[in-house]
Amino acid sequence: MSVSLLLIPLGLLLLAAAVGAFFWAVNNDQFEDLDHVADGAAEDDPAPPALPKEPP
Amino acid sequence: MNAAGAHLHWQREGGLEQVEFFAEGMHCANCARSIRTRVGALPGVQQVEVNLTTARVSVAWDPQRSRLGTVLDAVERLGFHAVPLNGTAGSAAQHAERRRSLKRIGLAGLAAMQMSMYTVGLYAGALSGIDPWIEQLLRVTAMLIAVPVMFYSGAPFLRGAWHDLRRRSLGMDVPVAAALLLAFFASVLNTWRGSGAIYFDSVAMFIFFLLVGRHVEMNVRRGSLNAGEALVRSLPATVTRLRADGGSERVELAAVAAGDRLVVPLGAVIPVDCVLESGSTLVDESLISGEAVAVTRDTGARLPGGAINLGAACTVRADADALHSTLASMAALIERAQSARPPQALAADRAASHFVFWIVLVAAAVAGLWLWLDPARAFGATLAVLVVTCPCALSLATPVALAAATTRLARRGVLVTRADALERLASIDTVVLDKTGTLTSARMRLGEVRCLGGLERERALALAASLEQLSAHPLAAAFTAATTARVAVTDARESAGRGVEGSAAGATWRIGRRDYVAELTATGLSADAPRDDDDEFVWLGSARGFAAAFALTDTLRADAVAAVNSLRALGLSVRIASGDRRSTVARVAAELGITDAAGRMNPEEKLMLMRGLQQQGHRVLMVGDGINDGPVLASAHVSCAMGGGAALAHAASDLLLMNESLGSVAAAIQIARGTRGLVRSNLRWALGYNLCAVPLAAAGLVSPWLAALGMSASSLYVVERARRFARSAA
Structure with a gap:
């Protein structure tokens, strides 16, 4: 049973990692707009810059 | 700390000063009430409006008796921080609060999951034997995880309860914090002693459920309440x-x-x-x-x-x-409607406060009883009573329903400008309609022009248009549209419902009702004047006599008949009270099938009619154009004004029909009645839930985590019903 001496602190570390990852995501606005981000793919690209005219 | 200059602070009409700011740290109806009562008690403070949802506070006071610093200090002393209000600061504060709330939920949720595993281990160990040192290891680990959950995730409840107690009031956070602290410290004690039950997992789960409930509630309320902000944000x-x-x-x-x-x-x-x-x-x-x-x-x-x-x-x-755009005025009106708490909601708040007192009392009684009967179960039962009876649902029931109705009305083009208007609207039984600009289109056409005093037609029209362009009366537009010629007018002033006076070309002119102009002319009419005495015409005159008479015609709005019929279908009696000539009013009334129609009423007479109806016990909705009906609108139980423009700027009425569609009146009454039903059933539900839950919890049949779930679910149910009401087809 002495393996729990290793596994329980390991579990704590994993918990800390999970909480850390979640906090990072919140701080970086990953949860700000859950509805409309995917719409971006369907939107038209901004008009490409006009090509320089070929000399005749 | 309070840089007074940074606050939105201005002189209001009537010699008052007004300030608006965000009160940081306000998170419950109790906080809002303490600001209202404490700041309201300062000398000279006339009006305090607190918007719980946006945490926005608006205070108006007499500068002779108080200063800005006094007001802000009073707010700070209550434990809030007055944050200056400027465009982005508000949404930035909301944004930060949302982030904090999400982080608290995440920590509590992850920790609750982790701790439930230790609990399983402890239970299994208790049944099949476990090394004492492993048991103690699990306990200490659970405690390590519980500390940040308790003091980071649970901080809003602890802080809320602390503020409540310092203000000597019993808020919703008091029983919650009591339950949390009891469970947490009992578990710490048992961990220290190395024996007995630990409740760390229940604490984490309780905090998780409560936070999720508050988060959802915050989102729904912001989403449906901030119609004003949505307008501006667009x-x-x-x-x-x-x-x-x-x-x-x-x-x-x-x-x-x-x-x-x-x-x-x-x-x-x-x-x-x-x-x-x-x-x-x-x-x-x-x-x-x-x-x-x-x-x-x-x-x-x-x-x-x-x-x-x-x-x-x-x-x-x-x-x-x-x-100063239409949009900004609308946003300000919506904000005003939401900041003032309607009497209904205030009553629910007071009830919730009494309720908390009883919970604490019942919890104490339950603890005493179980200690006597079975000390081992006393702790769990007391905890469950404290948790299960949080009066959140009770105090949410009214505000969320009203917010939902406001949103729905805004979609129909009806702006609610006063918090208690909906409540009153649901109970009206009589509708009094103004004619001009309400039943008939505000656009009047100029008909016949008769020149009386040797003034030629073009000159008379130019004078009339120049005087009338200063007026917001619906008749005025007919003149300004009829000619582009203008003369310079000085010293213009409008006499409500009667006409306009001004100086032009070296003389004082009046245009309006015949008796109004006659006060100036002091002479009789010339022979070729129209003989109809029933003021068929708008008159123009100066001290030298009547100069011209203008005939104006108006047309019934396309939706007037349908609108009046739908009002009748709601069981309301419909009347017309108009300042216009009797013959026209009678014609309009006949077209609409209305029998009670009175014409040629000046504002005082309309007021008398209104008082008479009210003395007979009728509850009256007055629908007018909002410009020359001011006093009548103000004396009605509920007032409703047509349109944007001038009406929006003055906003003396309770409701504004932004789309100028009479049909919306009936829809608004229906929505108001629906709201009343929703509020009542929400309150019944919240009361019923508590009446069932308390005995079960007191009997020790509800475990603490189940109590937490039940309490959150009861609040969410109330919020969800309001959300559905807001979204249902108007």
Whole structure:
């Protein structure tokens, strides 16, 4: 049973990692707009810059 | 700490000063009430409005008796921080609060999951034997995880309870914090002793459920309440302005001033009230008026800020800056409606406060009883009673329902400008309609013109138009549309419902009702005057006598018949009270099938009629154009004014029909009645839930985590019903 001496602190570390990852995501606005981000793919690209005219 | 200059602070009419700010740290109805009562008790403070949802506070006071510093200090002493209000600060504060709330939920949720595993281990160990040192290891680990959950995730409840106690009031956070602290410290004690049950997992789960409940509630309330902010948020941050030299520049919306020429691209929101400079375009004004069909606007037409340009890119000239646009006034009115708490909600708040007192008492009794019967179960039962009976659902029931109704009405183009209007609207039994501008279209046409004193027609019209252009009365537009000629008018003043007076070309002129003009002329009419005494005409005259008489005709609104019929279908009696001539009123009444119609009423007579109806016990809704009906609208149980423009600026009425559609009146009454039903059933549900839950919890049949779930679910149910009501087809 002495393996729990290793596994329980390991579990704590994993918990800390999970909480850390979640906090990072919140701080970086990953949860700000859950509805409309995917719409971006369907939107038209901004008009490409006009090509320089070929000399005749 | 309070840089007074940074606050939105201005002189109001009536010699009062007013300030608006965010109260940081306000998170419950109790906090809002303590601000209202404490700040309201300061000398000279006339009005305190607190918007719980946006944490916005508005205070008006007499500068002779109090100063800005006094007001702000009082707020700080209550434990809140007065944050200056400026465009982005508010949404930044909301944004930060949302982030904090999410982080608290995440920590509590992850920790609760982890701890349930230790609990399983402890249970299994208790049944099949476990090394004492492993048991103690699991306990200590659970405690390690519980500390941040308790003091980071649970901080809002602990802080809320602390503020409540310091203010000597019992808020919702008090029983919650008591339960949390009891469970946490009992578990710490048992961990220390190395024996007995630990409740760390229950604490984490309770905090998790409570936080999720509050988070959802916060989102729903913000989503449905902040109709005003949604309006403002729909505006673009920057606009394209045309410079005098023909070039263009991007400027911030706030930098736009009246007279600027702006380019509005296709599909963009029109940023401010403006006039279309050239061409014509299609605009969707649904945000302003609720009118779903896009309309074509031609050169010279006025476009309200907030409309969407669907036709073609166009150039417009700004009428007003962004702060004074239609949209800004609407947002301010909605804000006002939401800050004042209706009596219904106040009563629920008071009830909730008494309720908390009883919970604490019952919890103490339950603890005593179980200690006597079975000490081992005393702790769990007391905890469950404290948790299960949180009166959140009770105090949420009314505000969320009213917020939902406001949203729904806004979609129909009806703006509610007073918090308690809906409550009163649900109970009315009589509708009094004004005629001009209400039943009939505000657009009048000029008919016959009779010149009386040797003045030629064009000159008479120019004089009339110049005087009337200063008036907001519906009749005025007929004159200003009839001719473009103008003369310079000075010293103009309007006499409500009677006419306009002003000096032009070296004489004082009056235009309006015959008796009004006659006061000035002091002479009789010439022989060729129209003989109809029933003021068929609008009269123009100076001290030298009557100069001209103008016949005006108006037409019934397209939806008037249907609207009156739907009002009758709701069981309301419908009357007409108009200042217009009797024959016209009778004609309109006949077309609408209304028997009680009175014409030629001046504002005092309308007021008498209103008082008479009220003395007979009727509850009256007055629908008018909002301009010359001011006193009558004010004395009605509920008042409803047509349209934007002048009505929006004065906003003396409880409801504004932004789309000028009479049909919305009946819809609004229906929604108000629906809201009343929703409020009542919400309150019944909240009470019923508590009446069932308390005995079960007191009997020890509800475990603490189940109590936490039940409490959160009861609040969410109330919020969800309001959300459904807001979304249901209007």
